[in-house]
Amino acid sequence: MNIRELRKQKYWSQDQLAQMSGLSVRTIQRIEREAVDAVGIITAEQTDEVRKEAYAEDVKGLYKLTALAIFALGFTIVVVADETTG
Numbered sequence: 001m002n003i004r005e006l007r008k009q010k011y012w013s014q015d016q017l018a019q020m021s022g023l024s025v026r027t028i029q030r031i032e033r034e035a036v037d038a039v040g041i042i043t044a045e046q047t048d049e050v051r052k053e054a055y056a057e058d059v060k061g062l063y064k065l066t067a068l069a070i071f072a073l074g075f076t077i078v079v080v081a082d083e084t085t086g
Contacts (some may be wrong), residue, residue, distance in 0.1 A: 004032040028055045 007017050014032075018025045030050045 003034070007032075023051075024054065027051060030054065 007014070012020075015026050017023075018028045019030070023031075024073045027050055030053065031047060034046055034050060
């Protein structure tokens with residue numbers, strides 16, 4: 001039996017399991033998609049790997065958002081400077 005089946009057996013949504021476990025819903029979804037070991041239980045190493053992957057994706061998203069904000073600010077400064085001098 002895997003994590004998804006256990007969760008459904010308890011009638012828990014992914015959101016409820018995420019709140020109870022302290023993980024994000026996205027991480028719960030990833031865990032449920034991960035391959036399970038021979039007895040159908042995800043190992044601690046697999047769970048740690050999923051958390052690391054989720055963290056890496058969150059950091060990438062933050063970098064992308066920061067880059068977009070810097071670009072928007074720079075573009076605004078150029079437009080305002082051009083309006084002022086032009």
